Amino acid sequence: MADNSVLTSTEITSLADSSILDSKVTEMSKENLCMASTSNVDEEMLQVETRLILVQDAGKQEELVTAVKEIKVPCVKMDSMEEFGGLDSPEFENVFVVTDFQNSVFDDLRKTDCRIVGPPVILNCAQNGEPLPFSCRPLYCTSMLNLVLCFTGFRKKEELVNLVTLVHHMGGVIRKECNSKVTHLVANCTQGEKFRVAVSLGTPIMKPEWIYKAWERRNEQCFCAAVDDFRNEFKVPPFQDCILSFLGFSDEEKNSMEEMTEMQGGSWLPVGDERCTHLIVEENTVKELPFEPSKKLFVVKQEWFWGSIQMDARAGETMYLYEKTNTPELKKSVSLLSLSTPNSNRKRRRLRETLAQLSRETDLSPFPPRKRPSAEHSLSIGSLLDISNTPESSIHYGETPKSCSKSSRSSTPVPPKQSARWQVAKELYQTESNYVNILATIIQLFQVPLEEEGQRGGPILAPEEIKTIFGSIPDIFDVHMKIKDDLEDLIVNWDESKSIGDIFLKYSKDLVKTYPPFVNFFEMSKETIIKCEKQKPRFHAFLKINQAKPECGRQSLVELLIRPVQRLPSVALLLNDLKKHTADENPDKSTLEKAIGSLKEVMTHINEDKRKTEAQKQIFDVVYEVDGCPANLLSSHRSLVQRVETVSLGEHPCDRGEQVTLFLFNDCLEIARKRHKVIGTFRSPHDRTRPPASLKHIHLMPLSQIKKVLDIRETEDCHNAFALLVRPPTEQANVLLSFQMTSEELPKENWLKMLCRHVANTICKADAENLMYVADPESFEVNTKDMDSTLSRASRAIKKTSKKVTRAFSFSKTPKRALRMALSSSHSSEGRSPPSSGKLAVSRLSSTSSLAGIPSPSLVSLPSFFERRSHTLSRSTTHLI
16 A cells, blocks of 8 residues: 655645646746756756666566666666665666555655656556656556546545545546546545536546555556446445435335435435435325425435436436425416416406417417317327427427428418318328427437437447437438428418329338338337346436426337337328328329328338348347357248257157257258257347357258158057158168157147148149158157156166267267268178178177267268168158159
8 A cells, every 4th residue: 555654734735736736847847947048058968868776676577677678778776775875876867666665765765856666657668669757756557647536525634645645656636626627536425516516527426445446456557547347336326325215106116216226326215214315206296295304305306316327426406306386486486477467357368368369270270280179188199299389399409390480371371161181181291290299309309318429427328229229210200301391381382283192202212211220120129228228227217307308298218219110001091081082083193092002012111121131030040049050041032931849759860859949941941959058148249148059950951852741640659740751962862850749839730731832832843732641650660659758768868978978988980971981892892701701890890880870960871770771661661752
């Protein structure tokens, strides 16, 4: 630890604000330089060279000595202070390298105002090729270089002096006042003027442990105390030293907020406990407090709670104080908002006249949009964000929406009796205007703040997460702004011959470009919001704050983002309704039909694109689930048709009793078995953790290799079984693969018909029924008896153990291709060889075969199984092919 000796008052002052001392040193250097330049203009300046002096243990470190040689600076060693006087020379500026900033030698050198550095400074300079940094104080390392710190809340002078000394040893600077130049505030409490200034400026507020832990890592090269991963561990949590209680919330929300309080460094107690420092009130449900709060208790709205979490610091309470509805201040503000007429009856009469005038204007003009009577008191889903007359709904970030600015304009007088076509057109415009306002709210309240740079507490979400959530929302907004403007101009200058269909035909290509990327990945956007809300408290608080604003109509972000998914079908219905009220001789009749057709094409394109996207996602899921799955499974024309869980009934494609999963694609069949040992989890590039692969790849079989599909009849010893007669292209014999279906969701008959249909499509045959053959289990030696018995499971375990032992003790693993060649050569030479030697050769080959008999992840080894049963299968399969 650093030196804790008592310092003089001058030293303490300089420690409190080291910037003062730095400025004085700079001024003295300038004065000396100026004096030297004026007095010795004609004299040659004495050249002073920097020299390193390795003190005691520093001279014994080989790494440090090597670094000094790389810096190319003169160097000497010093073992004790007795040698100090002999090293003083006007030709050299001595820099002492000390490994321990606590021993007596360091204290003596510091008292003589010598330049002192630690070994990490020399090592970093040698590594980066930089000159030695100049410091008027002892500098052990540079882990806090360029950091400006300020302290608040420390009552013990010894602790403050110790912390300031450590900061100086690590290259940091101390300032007395907290301002914009301060990079970090080290706080021992969450109150005071400096704390409030740091919160308002977004300055990180740190615990004292941050400095101590950084000093413990002082010998690590390239370590920086300001790195986010290290710094975030020691940030002062928002609710440190706070004891909260919650009033007016539901049980579920209250439990969630209590858990959040503990996560953010605070604690909670029941309402009314005298130890509480804050009472969080749900202002929409609580009309009056159940008790008279003390002066020390902060009674705040819930926005204070979520705002503190969002900016990762305790917000000021004065802006969020809760006030009763019957307080004199509120009554006074309400009275100021009332009409200026002294008579209350006159006020009510004038109010009724104003409302009547507004209703008459609404009947005669399309601006502002007409609302239902209930919309004056509540906001339903259908009328969400009908805020065209509110300043918050300005679309171009502060500009007045056109729907408001043009409300008083009436270029063409509207007929007293409005046609049904005009009514539907007006409804189309109103819904389009509301939809544009929804998109503007999503962008202004959610996307833009999340993308802002310099957020307090750092970015709330990563750029990849923001892109996943919002996708092409800005592009959709731009297209519909143009549609809305065209509709608005058409409604204002209304004429029955005006074409509404041309507007949507004009932007049909833009709709095709913008909608599929968003609609297809909406589920991913929804999952990302849910995941980030659970894992990131600041994002959860951000949503709570913004979703409570009137612009959102108390709708969540997910509920707002689903509007683009619903918009195009809604427009198609309105255009259909508009076509019904359009006369046959009106040229817009045919144009509307084309517009409806173009919208249907857009929705068909979206559905087709979505189907392809989901199909590709299913294939990727198979690739991640099956360990060793071939890369050529991924193809743009391939789609997953069905997944079937089975049990192997033969020795191939794996041992009898093994759990096998069949993935039927439109042109191939992936065969995989259950893994015996599951590996660790997989982490994708976007930090999405996937479950471990539960299956092991066996073979990827083209459907063209399946010659027959055998439906095994149901007997007492055989249930739910089927078989595939396969001929691999490299073999001349047929292979029989038999399975038992274990899943009850899909009937065997439906599965076999589905398989035959896709096999027939692959080989371009129309008669899929001829590929299926019903057979008796005895003909192919297929049975499902005792598959789940203890003896059967024990037998499978013994086989697995035997294969592991065989694999472990096999010193020469003969390749199976060479083994088959040897076997074929032995058969060809069997007639010429003596009987005894032939038996010996067969016995040797069989032993080698047993050593090499390891299950292969392909079907190349399956013909050996067929050869062993050739006499039995030849009689059964001759009439099948």
